[in-house]
Amino acid sequence: MRVRFWGVRGAFASTQADTLRVGGNTPCVEVRDKHDELVVLDAGHGLYWLGKQLLAGPWGRGQGHLTLLLSHTHWDHIQGFPFFVPAFIPGNSVVVWGPGGAELQAVMAGQLDPTYSPLVSMENMPAQIRINELAPGQQLTLGKLSVRHAMLPNGSHRTVGYRIREGERSLAYLPELAHPRGAVSQAALDLARGCDVVIHETYYSPEQLAAGGASLGGPGAPAASGHSSFTQAVDLALAAGAKRLLCFYHHPDRPDDEVEALLEAERARIGDAELEVDTAREGAEFDL
Amino acid sequence: MRVTFYGVRGSFPVAHPRVTQVGGNTSCVALRVDGAPTLIFDAGTGMRRLSKELVHEGFGDGAGEAVLLTSHTHWDHIQGFMHFSPFYTPGNRFTICARADHDRRLRQVFEGQAARPYFGYGLERFQSTIAWKPVSEGEIYQLGPYTIRTVRLNHPGIAVGYRVEHGGKAFVYMTDTAPYAEQLLGEGFHTRQPETDPQRLELLARYGRELEAFVQGADVLLYDTFFTAEQYAENPHWGHSTPDEGIRLARQGGVERLVLYHHHPEAWDDVLEGQRAQHQDRDAGSDLKVLLARERESLEL
Numbered sequence: 001m002r003v004r005f006w007g008v009r010g011a012f013a014s015t016q017a018d019t020l021r022v023g024g025n026t027p028c029v030e031v032r033d034k035h036d037e038l039v040v041l042d043a044g045h046g047l048y049w050l051g052k053q054l055l056a057g058p059w060g061r062g063q064g065h066l067t068l069l070l071s072h073t074h075w076d077h078i079q080g081f082p083f084f085v086p087a088f089i090p091g092n093s094v095v096v097w098g099p100g101g102a103e104l105q106a107v108m109a110g111q112l113d114p115t116y117s118p119l120v121s122m123e124n125m126p127a128q129i130r131i132n133e134l135a136p137g138q139q140l141t142l143g144k145l146s147v148r149h150a151m152l153p154n155g156s157h158r159t160v161g162y163r164i165r166e167g168e169r170s171l172a173y174l175p176e177l178a179h180p181r182g183a184v185s186q187a188a189l190d191l192a193r194g195c196d197v198v199i200h201e202t203y204y205s206p207e208q209l210a211a212g213g214a215s216l217g218g219p220g221a222p223a224a225s226g227h228s229s230f231t232q233a234v235d236l237a238l239a240a241g242a243k244r245l246l247c248f249y250h251h252p253d254r255p256d257d258e259v260e261a262l263l264e265a266e267r268a269r270i271g272d273a274e275l276e277v278d279t280a281r282e283g284a285e286f287d288l
Numbered sequence: 289m290r291v292t293f294y295g296v297r298g299s300f301p302v303a304h305p306r307v308t309q310v311g312g313n314t315s316c317v318a319l320r321v322d323g324a325p326t327l328i329f330d331a332g333t334g335m336r337r338l339s340k341e342l343v344h345e346g347f348g349d350g351a352g353e354a355v356l357l358t359s360h361t362h363w364d365h366i367q368g369f370m371h372f373s374p375f376y377t378p379g380n381r382f383t384i385c386a387r388a389d390h391d392r393r394l395r396q397v398f399e400g401q402a403a404r405p406y407f408g409y410g411l412e413r414f415q416s417t418i419a420w421k422p423v424s425e426g427e428i429y430q431l432g433p434y435t436i437r438t439v440r441l442n443h444p445g446i447a448v449g450y451r452v453e454h455g456g457k458a459f460v461y462m463t464d465t466a467p468y469a470e471q472l473l474g475e476g477f478h479t480r481q482p483e484t485d486p487q488r489l490e491l492l493a494r495y496g497r498e499l500e501a502f503v504q505g506a507d508v509l510l511y512d513t514f515f516t517a518e519q520y521a522e523n524p525h526w527g528h529s530t531p532d533e534g535i536r537l538a539r540q541g542g543v544e545r546l547v548l549y550h551h552h553p554e555a556w557d558d559v560l561e562g563q564r565a566q567h568q569d570r571d572a573g574s575d576l577k578v579l580l581a582r583e584r585e586s587l588e589l
Contacts (some may be wrong), residue, residue: 011315012333012336012371013300013301013302013312013333014303015301015302015308015311015313015333016308017305017308019303020303020304020308023303024301024303024312025303045300045301045303048553050302072405073405073406074405074406074407074408075367075401075406075407078406079367080300080364082298082363083299094363095578107405107406110400110405110406111363113400114445114475114476114477115397115445116361116362116363116366116400116401116446117362118364118443118444118445118477118478118526118527119446119477120364120476120477120478123362124477135574155408156408156409157404157408186352187329196442215373216371220343220348220373220374220376220377221339221371221373221375221376222376222408222409223371223436224408224412227407252336266555277405282303
């Protein structure tokens with residue numbers, strides 16, 4: 001399986017130069033099996049840039065197909081969808097899977113409402129777009145990729161975490177979750193157990209989490225509820241016996257140097273433990 | 289008055305090393321006059337950066353007053369709204385203006401982007417005092433010391449342009465709009481379909497004349513230059529314009545400074561700088577100064 005990051009930032013795009021080594025687009029991850037079956041995790045701003053790249057291949061001729069797996073429908077996970085250029089080429093096909101129970105079709109169409117978008121309706125995206133709600137426990141087979149999921153608590157809402165397997169290799173995608181105080185989330189642990197790579201959100205530094213979070217809008221604005229710290233992500237990956245942790249969903253005000261320092265602090269904390277701790281970086285691509 | 293740019297990009301925020309000089313945040317501009325309410329044009333992602341400055345200008349203590357003038361409510365013009373910290377501070381006072389039939393509808397529009405299933409919380413978390421003020425085109429409003437005029441812009445769903453007059457100076461904020469040339473845009477979905485009907489052509493011409501009158505004698509015209517001429521020719525139905533049209537409009541109105549604004553997501557820094565210089569040298573003449581809206585830069589009027 002091949003993985004490439006197109007968006008690794010949480011909540012809100014960061015455009016400042018000192019955040020662009022890690023990357024400033026909201027979540028979007030490209031996953032391919034050995035036959036190039038394409039699965040995309042979340043549709044943040046990064047999806048635009050993925051779409052641009054796809055146009056050079058079958059997508060430019062209306063012969064592309066992908067499956068989009070959504071963790072949830074907060075803006076930062078769907079706002080790239082109306083800007084996915086291949087969706088405007090007839091013949092292309094996008095199958096969307098996401099959390100059930102909230103009329104996913106209507107939620108996705110809601111961002112195209114004429115109040116908010118010149119697209120007005122999903123009908124004006126000429127590719128074939130099918131939107132499906134995940135049933136509890138449902139497993140998907142996409143090419144050689146086997147996908148299972150679990151609901152993860154995150155403050156006032158819940159998100160879907162995914163585990164994707166191809167042959168002996170497994171990847172866990174945990175883009176937003178909060179762990180219980182002083183413990184690891186059992187649902188997240190189950191998804192991450194024995195994985196080669198765990199992508200885990202680290203919106204907060206340990207200090208920010210201890211202080212009850214940090215707001216996005218500056219002093220006075222509410223802090224986002226839920227979310228994890230770098231330390232919690234590492235503890236989850238250790239408990240799961242994972243080989244490699246990639247920190248993800250960074251706070252928009254977190255400069256690259258601070259991300260590196262927080263990673264370094266975690267590496268020092270775990271000493272000789274057999275876990276590679278790094279960050280997801282936009283543009284970075286790897287095989288597992 | 290001082291005009292400062294916080295978000296200058298169109299469509300969506302761009303996190304890319306080739307736009308960091310000009311800036312990647314979506315639309316947000318502030319106009320400040322000492323002792324008067326701050327005017328904020330559009331609530332794109334640049335509004336988050338603005339909020340971090342305003343907390344040091346009275347808004348952190350609940351003593352701030354501002355007016356938000358929204359060109360329209362497409363995402364790139366409102367996506368910073370919920371992240372504007374002064375809304376959450378008791379004592380601050382805001383007037384929020386957008387094109388709407390009535391104030392309840394206007395509140396609904398902003399509520400619709402907040403809370404489940406799109407966001408963690410809604411407008412009930414705001415602690416400041418908010419007056420919702422629907423505006424329409426072709427009106428004159430007196431807000432504090434400012435005289436504010438509105439005009440209809442050529443954009444899907446219709447946008448509003450604002451002209452602010454204060455102390456003998458005039459600033460025009462004009463985005464998003466296509467030239468009133470090929471196609472008349474309004475409610476609903478638009479495909480490329482140049483007008484042929486004589487009545488609609490006459491309407492196009494009339495709106496075009498209104499726009500020309502609207503910018504007469506302005507000191508600064510900030511204008512939608514999302515497209516190059518080639519891009520516009522392909523997409524006259526998108527509701528965006530070009531530097532050429534901005535220069536034509538500014539020159540016929542005797543405008544002093546034209547600010548190129550609402551840049552295309554893939555208009556890289558060096559390309560924008562080059563285009564500005566070329567338009568200045570080749571098209572604008574000596575009476576009109578052509579500037580590029582760059583984040584964190586200000587203009588004095």
